[in-house]
Amino acid sequence: MKEKRRITSGKPLEKQIKVDYLARTEGEAGVYALVSDSEVKELKFNIWEPARFFEGFLVGRMYYEVHDLVSRICGICPISHMTTALRALEKATGVMISEQTRIVRHILAQSQIASSHIIHLYMLAAPDYMGYDSIIPVISEHPDIFKRYYRMKTAVNKLSTLIGGRALHTMSVLFGKFTRVPSRKSFLEVADDLKAIKDDALETVRFVSRLPIPEFYSENIYVSLKGKDFYPINEGRLASTSGLDVSEDEYRAHFTEQQLPYTNSKYSALNGKDSFMVGALARINQNFDLLSDDAKAIAAEVGFSVPNHNPYLNNLAQAIEIVNGIDDCINLIDAFYPQKEEPAFSIREGEGGAITEAPRGLLYHSYRVSKDGVIEKADIVTPTAHNASNVEKDLNLLLPTISHLGVEEITMRCEELIRAYDPCFSCSVH
Amino acid sequence: MTANSNSNQKVKAAVFKFTCCAGCQFALLHFFDQQVETLELLDFVYFKMARRKELDEPYELAFIEGGVSAPEHIEQLKAIRKQAKTLVAFGACAAHGGVPAIKDWQTEIDVEERAYPDPLLVSSMKVSPVDEFVKVDHYLRGCPIDEVEFMEMIRSIAADKRPYVREHPVCLECKLKNNICILLMREGVQESMCLGPVTRGGCRVVCTSNMRACFGCRGPMSNPNIAEMVRTFKGKGFSGKDIEMRFTEYAGLSAEFREGARAYYERKAPYYKRKAA
Numbered sequence: 001m002k003e004k005r006r007i008t009s010g011k012p013l014e015k016q017i018k019v020d021y022l023a024r025t026e027g028e029a030g031v032y033a034l035v036s037d038s039e040v041k042e043l044k045f046n047i048w049e050p051a052r053f054f055e056g057f058l059v060g061r062m063y064y065e066v067h068d069l070v071s072r073i074c075g076i077c078p079i080s081h082m083t084t085a086l087r088a089l090e091k092a093t094g095v096m097i098s099e100q101t102r103i104v105r106h107i108l109a110q111s112q113i114a115s116s117h118i119i120h121l122y123m124l125a126a127p128d129y130m131g132y133d134s135i136i137p138v139i140s141e142h143p144d145i146f147k148r149y150y151r152m153k154t155a156v157n158k159l160s161t162l163i164g165g166r167a168l169h170t171m172s173v174l175f176g177k178f179t180r181v182p183s184r185k186s187f188l189e190v191a192d193d194l195k196a197i198k199d200d201a202l203e204t205v206r207f208v209s210r211l212p213i214p215e216f217y218s219e220n221i222y223v224s225l226k227g228k229d230f231y232p233i234n235e236g237r238l239a240s241t242s243g244l245d246v247s248e249d250e251y252r253a254h255f256t257e258q259q260l261p262y263t264n265s266k267y268s269a270l271n272g273k274d275s276f277m278v279g280a281l282a283r284i285n286q287n288f289d290l291l292s293d294d295a296k297a298i299a300a301e302v303g304f305s306v307p308n309h310n311p312y313l314n315n316l317a318q319a320i321e322i323v324n325g326i327d328d329c330i331n332l333i334d335a336f337y338p339q340k341e342e343p344a345f346s347i348r349e350g351e352g353g354a355i356t357e358a359p360r361g362l363l364y365h366s367y368r369v370s371k372d373g374v375i376e377k378a379d380i381v382t383p384t385a386h387n388a389s390n391v392e393k394d395l396n397l398l399l400p401t402i403s404h405l406g407v408e409e410i411t412m413r414c415e416e417l418i419r420a421y422d423p424c425f426s427c428s429v430h
Numbered sequence: 431m432t433a434n435s436n437s438n439q440k441v442k443a444a445v446f447k448f449t450c451c452a453g454c455q456f457a458l459l460h461f462f463d464q465q466v467e468t469l470e471l472l473d474f475v476y477f478k479m480a481r482r483k484e485l486d487e488p489y490e491l492a493f494i495e496g497g498v499s500a501p502e503h504i505e506q507l508k509a510i511r512k513q514a515k516t517l518v519a520f521g522a523c524a525a526h527g528g529v530p531a532i533k534d535w536q537t538e539i540d541v542e543e544r545a546y547p548d549p550l551l552v553s554s555m556k557v558s559p560v561d562e563f564v565k566v567d568h569y570l571r572g573c574p575i576d577e578v579e580f581m582e583m584i585r586s587i588a589a590d591k592r593p594y595v596r597e598h599p600v601c602l603e604c605k606l607k608n609n610i611c612i613l614l615m616r617e618g619v620q621e622s623m624c625l626g627p628v629t630r631g632g633c634r635v636v637c638t639s640n641m642r643a644c645f646g647c648r649g650p651m652s653n654p655n656i657a658e659m660v661r662t663f664k665g666k667g668f669s670g671k672d673i674e675m676r677f678t679e680y681a682g683l684s685a686e687f688r689e690g691a692r693a694y695y696e697r698k699a700p701y702y703k704r705k706a707a
Contacts, residue, residue, distance in 0.1 A: 023482035026452050050449040050499050051552045056541030057533035062675050064620045068645065069679065072529040072573065075453025123459060123480065134481035136474075139466065157460075165640035168457055168574050172640045174620050179641035259547050266546075374671075378544075415482075426452045 027425025058378040079112040080358035091352030111159040116359035122149040129211040209302035222282035265428035275389040278361025280317035292327035384428035444476035444489040450496030454521035511564040522573035526681035573647035597652040600626035628654035650686035
């Protein structure tokens with residue numbers, strides 16, 4: 001009643017949404033919005049993560065250490081940065097890797113995507129919908145959920161550790177090769193663990209679909225890699241739902257970056273103007289047919305169909321990707337017979353770029369290498385830099401529809417939306 | 431629980447992030463489920479990555495993750511030092527500047543201009559380790575931190591004991607584990623340029639056990655023989671550039687590793703000659 005009176009008196013009610021430091025995301029960012037009646041007066045998605053200038057200091061470093069250094073861009077998806085940098089550098093220097101290395105890198109990347117999704121869903125996103133401020137109360141109040149989370153995470157981390165040496169910042173990956181490739185026996189042991197958590201993965205999809213995720217419609221342009229025969233992770237064509245379908249070398253002809261005064265992250269745009277969404281939802285929207293049969297079946301069971309335009313449901317898309325990732329790993333391991341190889345290569349000067357799918361979406365790395373192997377130019381665009389402008393667009397759409405709610409509730413809904421994107425601010429300001 | 435007299439009192443802890451990848455915080459999330467008993471000794475009153483809660487309570491234990499790279503960080507850091515009884519430098523970036531500190535070896539404005547069209551919009555300066563500005567009680571080194579060492583430290587702090595400080599090189603742990611020496615047995619820059627003899631141990635030799643040469647993420651051991659390390663590398667045929675790169679990857683700001691990296695510059699143009707020219 002009070003609100004009505006204030007509006008009729010000619011003084012519109014303004015609501016201020018202010019979050020200085022978004023919780024349960026990776027890195028540091030805040031959001032500020034001023035909503036009056038059902039109009040967004042001001043909106044700032046401020047990523048204040050301190051800049052580290054990776055593109056600057058990589059110049060002058062040697063080609064063989066770059067993948068190690070760039071993996072320190074991100075604490076959650078180091079493997080993606082590593083793989084993308086290696087593919088870009090190998091392209092630039094004209095080094096061919098063996099089929100075995102390619103497969104092992106694919107399994108490694110899948111294990112990291114599954115691990116990142118599991119942690120995002122259970123530790124970062126789900127507490128919002130369950131009414132907790134963190135996962136700590138879940139441990140005692142819902143031990144079944146926590147145990148399911150723990151089993152899944154342990155199994156996928158075991159796979160990352162088997163290949164990479166440890167789950168975080170893996171160290172067995174080298175330029176052009178691995179320090180060692182595990183035996184078939186140890187691979188099969190982990191495959192058994194993965195089979196054991198398959199039901200947990202299916203249950204996770206059901207769990208996420210039951211969470212009170214808000215209804216929200218926002219038609220986005222989705223950009224991701226597009227696979228031909230298999231779900232794209234480390235390679236594929238660059239495609240968008242707006243009709244783009246090019247090879248990864250043409251990335252820079254279509255995507256530009258812009259620096260804004262209020263945020264440390266650069267904002268990415270398609271064809272100079274459009275904002276777009278990358279991530280699990282974008283991948284599934286463009287590659288639904290390539291999912292494993294079980295993943296398709298569970299998607300049908302929970303009523304998820306493509307194209308899907310609710311960004312909150314990026315969470316559900318991630319859960320479906322976990323099922324797909326586990327199936328993918330089991331199949332690849334099943335047909336994988338490791339061989340001992342001692343690859344030898346020489347490098348030439350050149351320039352090359354590569355795109356992969358990180359857990360949070362499209363990741364681009366490009367380097368120019370001199371004939372001595374010194375980096376002369378580095379260019380990195382991360383998933384959250386791709387998404388940043390779309391997050392603002394979605395908030396602009398969302399705020400008018402929920403402006404009648406209380407400030408605390410609006411704040412919560414905005415935070416949930418941002419978290420649904422699974423942002424990584426450390427990546428975005430690299 | 432512990433032998434401490436106020437043992438049923440949980441230690442109030444806060445986690446702060448500066449310039450880093452947030453991987454060490456993330457490692458903490460990793461430990462949450464595996465080490466529930468130890469982590470129950472702590473009450474995280476401020477831990478943004480895990481908990482939606484503002485800093486509105488006093489805390490005794492502060493974990494500082496990341497190096498200092500902006501003027502405003504210094505003030506925040508000093509305020510944290512005033513409040514915290516114990517301050518822990520958490521990870522390689524806090525302890526030695528870490529990977530972001532590589533830019534300290536180049537001209538600041540050149541580096542910034544390569545990354546941003548307008549560097550003036552970004553608040554940044556040279557990266558420094560935390561102990562450049564405040565007193566650090568304990569160091570958790572490594573990129574990322576080691577789980578066992580971390581748990582050991584938590585238990586020590588909760589029991590009001592001094593945590594075990596490792597002064598020995600990585601080599602010692604490698605020998606105890608019967609690993610084949612990478613530095614002696616393998617060839618090639620990527621495979622054999624091992625900093626183990628001068629790097630502080632405590633990592634449970636996770637890299638060398640996986641046939642990966644130590645890249646020195648834990649910084650120098652106490653009293654390392656850097657000159658001999660450089661001589662060994664040169665004897666194996668590595669170029670000055672390779673040696674410089676290896677010493678400046680993770681702990682290039684430490685005095686000892688700086689000495690190793692400088693060997694390259696001095697060979698190229700001795701200091702006195704540069705001055706004359």
